[in-house]
Amino acid sequence: MINVGIIGVGTVGESVAKILHDNRDIISARAGKEIVVKKGVVRDLKKARSVDIPLTDNVDEVLEDPSIDIVVELMGGVEAPYAVVKKALKSGKAVVTANKALLAYHRYELQDIAKDIPFEFEASVAGGIPIIKALKDGLSANHIESIKGIINGTANYILTKMMQDGVDFEPILEEAQELGYAEADPTFDIGGFDAAHKLLILASIAYGIDAKPEDILIEGIEKITQEDIVFAKEFGYTIKLLGIAKKVGDFVELRVHPALVSKEKMISKVDGVMNGISVVGDKVGETMYYGPGAGGDATASAVISDIIAIARNGKSSPMLGFKRPLESGLKLLERESVVSRYYLRLLVADRPGVLAKVSQAMGEENISIETMLQKPRSDESASLLLATHLCEERAMQAALRRLFDLESVKEHPVMIRIED
Amino acid sequence: MINVGIIGVGTVGESVAKILHDNRDIISARAGKEIVVKKGVVRDLKKARSVDIPLTDNVDEVLEDPSIDIVVELMGGVEAPYAVVKKALKSGKAVVTANKALLAYHRYELQDIAKDIPFEFEASVAGGIPIIKALKDGLSANHIESIKGIINGTANYILTKMMQDGVDFEPILEEAQELGYAEADPTFDIGGFDAAHKLLILASIAYGIDAKPEDILIEGIEKITQEDIVFAKEFGYTIKLLGIAKKVGDFVELRVHPALVSKEKMISKVDGVMNGISVVGDKVGETMYYGPGAGGDATASAVISDIIAIARNGKSSPMLGFKRPLESGLKLLERESVVSRYYLRLLVADRPGVLAKVSQAMGEENISIETMLQKPRSDESASLLLATHLCEERAMQAALRRLFDLESVKEHPVMIRIED
Numbered sequence: 001m002i003n004v005g006i007i008g009v010g011t012v013g014e015s016v017a018k019i020l021h022d023n024r025d026i027i028s029a030r031a032g033k034e035i036v037v038k039k040g041v042v043r044d045l046k047k048a049r050s051v052d053i054p055l056t057d058n059v060d061e062v063l064e065d066p067s068i069d070i071v072v073e074l075m076g077g078v079e080a081p082y083a084v085v086k087k088a089l090k091s092g093k094a095v096v097t098a099n100k101a102l103l104a105y106h107r108y109e110l111q112d113i114a115k116d117i118p119f120e121f122e123a124s125v126a127g128g129i130p131i132i133k134a135l136k137d138g139l140s141a142n143h144i145e146s147i148k149g150i151i152n153g154t155a156n157y158i159l160t161k162m163m164q165d166g167v168d169f170e171p172i173l174e175e176a177q178e179l180g181y182a183e184a185d186p187t188f189d190i191g192g193f194d195a196a197h198k199l200l201i202l203a204s205i206a207y208g209i210d211a212k213p214e215d216i217l218i219e220g221i222e223k224i225t226q227e228d229i230v231f232a233k234e235f236g237y238t239i240k241l242l243g244i245a246k247k248v249g250d251f252v253e254l255r256v257h258p259a260l261v262s263k264e265k266m267i268s269k270v271d272g273v274m275n276g277i278s279v280v281g282d283k284v285g286e287t288m289y290y291g292p293g294a295g296g297d298a299t300a301s302a303v304i305s306d307i308i309a310i311a312r313n314g315k316s317s318p319m320l321g322f323k324r325p326l327e328s329g330l331k332l333l334e335r336e337s338v339v340s341r342y343y344l345r346l347l348v349a350d351r352p353g354v355l356a357k358v359s360q361a362m363g364e365e366n367i368s369i370e371t372m373l374q375k376p377r378s379d380e381s382a383s384l385l386l387a388t389h390l391c392e393e394r395a396m397q398a399a400l401r402r403l404f405d406l407e408s409v410k411e412h413p414v415m416i417r418i419e420d
Numbered sequence: 421m422i423n424v425g426i427i428g429v430g431t432v433g434e435s436v437a438k439i440l441h442d443n444r445d446i447i448s449a450r451a452g453k454e455i456v457v458k459k460g461v462v463r464d465l466k467k468a469r470s471v472d473i474p475l476t477d478n479v480d481e482v483l484e485d486p487s488i489d490i491v492v493e494l495m496g497g498v499e500a501p502y503a504v505v506k507k508a509l510k511s512g513k514a515v516v517t518a519n520k521a522l523l524a525y526h527r528y529e530l531q532d533i534a535k536d537i538p539f540e541f542e543a544s545v546a547g548g549i550p551i552i553k554a555l556k557d558g559l560s561a562n563h564i565e566s567i568k569g570i571i572n573g574t575a576n577y578i579l580t581k582m583m584q585d586g587v588d589f590e591p592i593l594e595e596a597q598e599l600g601y602a603e604a605d606p607t608f609d610i611g612g613f614d615a616a617h618k619l620l621i622l623a624s625i626a627y628g629i630d631a632k633p634e635d636i637l638i639e640g641i642e643k644i645t646q647e648d649i650v651f652a653k654e655f656g657y658t659i660k661l662l663g664i665a666k667k668v669g670d671f672v673e674l675r676v677h678p679a680l681v682s683k684e685k686m687i688s689k690v691d692g693v694m695n696g697i698s699v700v701g702d703k704v705g706e707t708m709y710y711g712p713g714a715g716g717d718a719t720a721s722a723v724i725s726d727i728i729a730i731a732r733n734g735k736s737s738p739m740l741g742f743k744r745p746l747e748s749g750l751k752l753l754e755r756e757s758v759v760s761r762y763y764l765r766l767l768v769a770d771r772p773g774v775l776a777k778v779s780q781a782m783g784e785e786n787i788s789i790e791t792m793l794q795k796p797r798s799d800e801s802a803s804l805l806l807a808t809h810l811c812e813e814r815a816m817q818a819a820l821r822r823l824f825d826l827e828s829v830k831e832h833p834v835m836i837r838i839e840d
Binding site: 015019023026027029030031032122128129130133134136137138139140141142143208266269270281282283284285286287288289290291292295297298300301302303304305308309312313317318321322 | 435439443446447449450451452542548549550553554556557558559560561562563628686689690701702703704705706707708709710711712715717718720721722724725728729732733737738741742
């Protein structure tokens with residue numbers, strides 16, 4: 001028998017308790033042991049809950065109960081759960097968490113503290129999709145060449161609707177908020193920060209690389225308009241918010257931003273609130289993992305898969321995939337050195353000579369233009385939409401400054417990277 | 421240090437040896453141990469090999485070498501590898517195999533023999549896609565409601581080409597043979613038998629159900645023509661060879677056949693030689709796994725992931741997912757009781773009254789028609805294409821007999837199931 005304590009009995013915590021009860025036959029047949037929720041910790045004992053487990057508002061009733069084998073941390077936040085999880089590990093209890101922010105900031109400290117105590121976090125990335133296990137176990141023979149993930153359902157829902165229905169960002173965000181797909185303050189999701197947390201976790205497993213959210217390029221989807229969507233469609237692309245980790249020589253690129261993705265790619269077909277992660281290994285080639293990235297039951301499915309793994313094996317694979325952390329010796333590539341193709345949208349004055357000036361500004365940074373499309377607007381201005389060949393971010397940023405300085409360019413240019 | 425013996429050093433065996441050498445740094449960092457190929461067993465010692473490992477033509481030099489920890493069985497066939505694997509397990513050696521036929525026939529005997537000795541087989545289904553681990557570990561909290569897999573790359577390549585290029589079955593099969601995507605005798609792949617072996621393995625993990633290939637419905641893709649493709653396109657379908665396992669009450673359906681699949685479904689987007697498996701869990705909902713189903717390096721990636729898992733954990737999860745086999749008590753549903761929608765293609769005489777007779781034959785078996793399309797042909801006959809509502813296989817088979825008995829029906833009707 002394995003006793004579990006759940007700290008934080010919200011949507012996911014309730015699902016965990018319910019599924020452990022409802023599916024106890026198959027779970028114990030697979031785990032070889034009965035798994036029982038001994039106690040749940042909540043902030044407000046008076047709030048009605050839909051599960052029948054013993055509750056307390058004192059976290060030490062779980063942390064100091066010697067009969068509890070596994071602590072499931074579902075509190076949210078960073079520093080409070082960090083303290084709780086540290087205490088659990090130090091008293092020898094295994095830990096399962098769904099907390100991506102905790103791991104984005106403290107995963108290497110936690111790996112050091114955990115040592116041989118099981119610490120699992122399948123639910124922290126892409127909800128019900130077993131992507132952590134795929135990277136840690138399924139693809140363990142490979143050097144990972146790249147990871148490209150649609151790992152934020154809110155952003156993907158909005159972009160999918162913009163593509164499919166031709167509607168602008170704002171009304172779809174409002175609709176998503178009404179449907180419960182977006183928070184009242186949606187910044188964390190649509191700004192790319194949530195995806196960045198998840199990307200850092202995946203990159204640790206793939207590359208043994210340490211980085212904080214502050215260290216990497218993060219751009220959101222707020223500036224995308226129907227003009228960009230129309231351009232994307234015309235040239236065979238869809239627009240997705242991607243978390244990208246890519247090995248380039250001895251460096252790793254880590255970035256989160258909207259990207260034009262060829263419609264031929266499997267990842268471009270991941271629509272709506274669904275998540276999908278494409279992983280390229282040096283030996284296996286591309287594999288992709290698709291499924292629900294959020295929701296109580298889907299997330300609980302991942303949490304419980306970790307509990308079952310601990311019940312079966314105790315400590316299984318190393319927490320972050322490597323027995324020796326940072327084994328690979330790979331370093332974070334500085335943002336300015338990332339090489340990409342780019343799409344630009346410029347609002348320009350509709351008069352002779354503008355095109356020449358724009359191409360000259362690009363040429364001075366050695367950026368060559370692949371495709372250009374000019375669309376007149378009603379107000380004596382025009383939209384200039386263009387795609388470049390490969391260039392360094394550094395050159396692109398310089399070109400953007402040059403372009404914005406041109407008298408005929410009326411607004412700050414909008415730039416979206418192209419992932420081929 | 422872990423010593424490995426490889427029995428059968430063909431394409432996959434060579435890849436296993438090469439990758440264990442080429443990627444030894446990352447593999448030992450992940451496994452926490454060095455993994456070394458101690459010996460390879462081949463039939464013909466004179467044949468040139470591209471790997472530098474000690475070779476023998478005597479299998480006992482591996483089976484009786486006490487320093488060898490893991491036997492990798494890559495011989496092919498059923499009874500010979502069964503004897504080898506039994507002997508390895510009985511002498512306490514862990515076994516890794518990519519042999520789907522061996523498991524299709526002997527997986528439960530092998531589970532009994534293996535007991536607490538590790539026995540892994542990730543490479544036996546869908547090559548480099550870690551679908552076995554996903555089912556055993558990632559989705560372990562769930563009752564599996566259904567598995568729908570494109571698990572034969574040859575068949576999928578042919579069907580994809582038929583859809584995309586509008587060419588008939590025969591010339592594409594020949595092209596596939598020239599490209600090495602199809603065997604000289606392609607029956608095993610295009611007849612659905614290879615997919616059936618893989619399906620039985622997946623179904624054991626999902627349901628703990630025992631069945632042999634002979635027990636289940638297996639149909640190939642040989643009879644599909646461009647007329648069927650055109651109908652499929654017109655009504656928003658693609659045609660895929662699917663391996664389907666589905667829980668219906670206390671029964672499990674197991675079947676392999678071509679199917680019309682809605683273009684909206686993620687699985688319908690798996691094209692060419694790629695594999696994809698959609699799994700629906702009662703809690704997580706749908707997840708899908710996509711990647712290369714064959715090839716030396718992709719298959720070796722899966723084989724080595726098993727070796728690493730054994731190096732890390734010893735015995736991890738139970739061989740077929742359940743500590744107690746057949747835990748679930750689910751039974752195989754007899755073929756005639758499977759409920760499906762159907763598409764039919766009839767070659768009929770182009771004269772009055774034929775439609776009435778066809779609908780009457782269907783009506784007498786209580787099958788209602790949803791869609792009907794009649795296309796004239798040049799030879800005073802017509803093609804009658806129709807889709808039905810849900811009915812039992814038993815009724816459909818009776819209706820097919822009635823239809824074939826009609827004087828105006830000129831050929832045996834072609835039937836393809838519809839998976840919604």
